[in-house]
Amino acid sequence: MPILSVENLTTSFRTEDGWKTVVRDVSFTIDSGETLAVVGESGSGKSVTALSIMRLLQPGLARHEGRILFEGQDLLTLSATRMQAIRGNRIAMIFQEPMTSLNPVMTVGDQIAEALSIHRGLKGREALKEAVRLLERVRIPAAAQRASEYPHLLSGGMRQRVMIAMALACRPRLLIADEPTTALDVTIQAQILELIRELQREEEMGVLFITHDMGVVAEIANRVTVMYRGDVVETEETASLFAAPRHPYTRALLSAVPALGQMQASTRPKRFDLVDPVTGVARPAPKTLDTVRDEPLLEVKNLVVRYPLHSGVFRRLSARVHAIENVSFDLKQGETLALVGESGCGKSTMGRALMRMTHAESGSVKLLGKDILGTDADIDELRRSVQMVFQDPFASLNPRRRIGRAIAEPLFIHKVCGEAEAKERVGRLLEQVGLSRDMAGRYPHEFSGGQRQRICIARALALEPKLIIADESVSALDVSIKAQTINLMLDLQERLGLSYLFISHDMAVVERVSHRIAVMYLGEIVEIGPRAEVLGNPRHPYTRRLIEAVPVPDPTRRHGERRLDVTEIASPVRGLDYRPPARLYDQVSPGHLVMQEAGA
Structure with a gap:
């Protein structure tokens, strides 16, 4: 029974x-x-x-x-x-x-x-x-x-x-x-x-x-x-x-399920082929065009972000969280760089530091050759060129504000246009992300999760940015909505020449959307290179650990019994006398760099 x-x-x-x-x-x-x-x-x-x-x-x-x-x-x-x-x-x-x-x-x-x-x-x-x-x-x-x-x-x-x-x-x-x-x-x-x-x-x-x-x-x-x-x-x-x-x-x-390993031969991101849930008819996606240009859009050099920790009755400085430690990378125009790693590795802190939502202790960040970590006068220009899409779209939208007003808000803050032109722009933006103009009068709770994420993307596009930082922007979405959102992001990249810093822990999705991958561990990049190289020939032990843990949507390849690894990611909290060691990188192949292990 x-x-x-x-x-x-x-x-x-x-x-x-x-x-x-x-x-x-x-x-x-x-x-x-x-x-x-x-x-x-x-x-x-x-x-x-x-x-x-x-x-x-x-x-x-x-x-x-x-x-x-x-x-x-x-x-x-x-x-x-x-x-x-x-x-x-x-x-x-x-x-x-x-x-x-x-x-x-x-x-x-x-x-x-x-x-x-x-x-x-x-x-x-x-x-x-x-x-x-x-x-x-x-x-x-x-x-x-x-x-x-x-x-x-x-x-x-x-x-x-x-x-x-x-x-x-x-x-x-x-x-x-x-x-x-x-x-x-x-x-x-x-x-x-x-x-x-x-x-x-x-x-x-x-x-x-x-x-x-x-x-x-x-x-x-x-x-x-x-x-x-x-x-x-x-x-x-x-x-x-x-x-x-x-x-x-x-x-x-x-x-709509991304499977890690499907794209080893491809050098470009790839849209999903979607199937209609009612008829079962497949809608093959068009081939993704090459949008990458040689000109660097973003150059990050030796970026350091640390948070002070205070203790005792007098709240004296006792330790620091080394959230980002001496990180360097670049991002080309029209390129998607995926930043991957476990919670606590520094991925989201990186996005917030680039937006100047978090203070960087040292290092430089250049956008089209101009340092964007300079004076407060540069913030307006930075926020027009770089926009962010967060993981939870409902938390990113004011529940009391109609979504048309939410999308238009950046236009008013930066004094780009008046009410009449803003209304027309909002309509165009909604159509760009696959929604209708008449939805501008609705409130966030009247939309599904996938639609709310499209609204957040429309708001990010309002100021015609050059770079969008997508921080776990599809992690909470259902599989078919996730696939549709990724297809939309690739469409916009082709049409508008956007660059993406795609922050995620989902390796199968990362394989779909990225040109290059940077793997972070304890605030440092331990491996970076072209997507096919990093996923097809992972050289750092932490990268291999991430890839081996990805569940494969194929029962014939089901993992057998595995030894349970119960180690937690190490703490980034360091004493005041801590001095980070100098890091050296080996070049495995053109553009594929791997941090040398301690004692190597």
């Missing part, structure tokens, strides 16, 4: 106009030791299905029809008290963002101990001792020390491991993982996936894995259920689904 059997589940929400159905007749099963991946884009009903299983939707505002059988019991018929005894005990859930799921004023050890106290009756020291054992089990180094720390002191990967430890505290029969790796770097993601697999083998758990990342699906799932606008459109064994998807929407999802 399956651990979980969902039969014709229909979930509706109460609205002003009556009940609105968001999940319709969903059915699937999960056996002991099996992983079922539920995939689909935002709004497909994945998370609502999971919350329905856990009975976490508010009674009165949500209603359910059908049956959810867990170990033979219909969860929809249980009382709130009996459901509470199952939730967090026999069925556990890991959420996407651990920081919002953990209590910031309780130590991680106390939070795990609380679950043990409620469901297993352990008290005091006994509960804390078991909490430390669970932290050790999820491979957290120095578990006893970490148990006494608060969530904000842990990295994203460590916080996610704490969530897994808490979920596994009561040895559940079913684990629901809702996008548990979406926001994580590729190396941390690989560790979390291997950890879930290892614990699943030990406990014979069933796993319901919710994601929109088809590479993760290929890596971890036995079977796949595809959801589209509240309906299950296809369920199949993982290998069969990837080899011969039947539904048009499944084909559309797979067509």
Whole structure:
């Protein structure tokens, strides 16, 4: 008998106009030791299905029809008290963002101990001792020390491991993982996936894995259920689904998945060939033209950014964060340079330093030969030539301001034109990014995530910049929206001659968009060169570690059992007497430079 059997589940929400159905007749099963991946884009009903299983939707505002059988019991018929005894005990859930799921004023050890106290009756020291054992089990180094720390002191990967430890505290029969790796770097993601697999083998758990990342699906799932606008459109064994998807929407999802290694022979970025999710008809993308000119647009020399750390009653300077240490690179006109590395390596700090949103301690940055780290009088000129697109478009837009006004704002700040001309420019910009002029009167909440990112791109284009810094600008988007946004960026690069500094941790996307790649580690560039050289012939150990951790969207190439690497990225905090060592680089091939390792 399956651990979980969902039969014709229909979930509706109460609205002003009556009940609105968001999940319709969903059915699937999960056996002991099996992983079922539920995939689909935002709004497909994945998370609502999971919350329905856990009975976490508010009674009165949500209603359910059908049956959810867990170990033979219909969860929809249980009382709130009996459901509470199952939730967090026999069925556990890991959420996407651990920081919002953990209590910031309780130590991680106390939070795990609380679950043990409620469901297993352990008290005091006994509960804390078991909490430390669970932290050790999820491979957290120095578990006893970490148990006494608060969530904000842990990295994203460590916080996610704490969530897994808490979920596994009561040895559940079913684990629901809702996008548990979406926001994580590729190396941390690989560790979390291997950890879930290892614990699943030990406990014979069933796993319901919710994601929109088809590479993760290929890596971890036995079977796949595809959801589209509240309906299950296809369920199949993982290998069969990837080899011969039947539904048009499944084909559309797979067509939009970037796979690392597909472009080794190409020297240019490449648009995605997209498939219509309704008809299944492919729309082949035109060949990307060569836009790179020999003239350097941006020249960065020996850039240093350090943040002071103060401690003690008198807040004396005690240490410094070496966020960027002696970094040099250039960027040509019409070129895309990708800056890659894990969280904390200095990628975003680099973007902010170039925009003068962060103070650079030393070094030079020249735009078309002119130093842009000079006086404050140069800031206006810098902001007209260099624009930034951030990761979260909703946080980048004022929710109370119509998007037409948001796009026009840079024009007014820099006194480029008046109201009438600004309105015409906004209309043209909206059309440039694939939106209609009449959308200018809407508010940000009336758009999808992909549309909001297009709006942010339109705003960045308002001042006709020469360089756009894209800081994780597609990381949070669904696969097809991500593909459409990347195609748009390449279209704009061809038409407008734009240069991009593309900051990302997604190596497969980086391969699609970049001409050259710079790999950052602890504030330094450890390898830089043409895309095909860096990805096809990685020479620095850290570059190889990044590439090896990328999940491949092909079940036939699924990684076997791997040794779990639990090392965290080293701290960039240094004492006041620290002197950075002189760095030497070897030239592997024309333009391909690799930092020499210490002692080499």
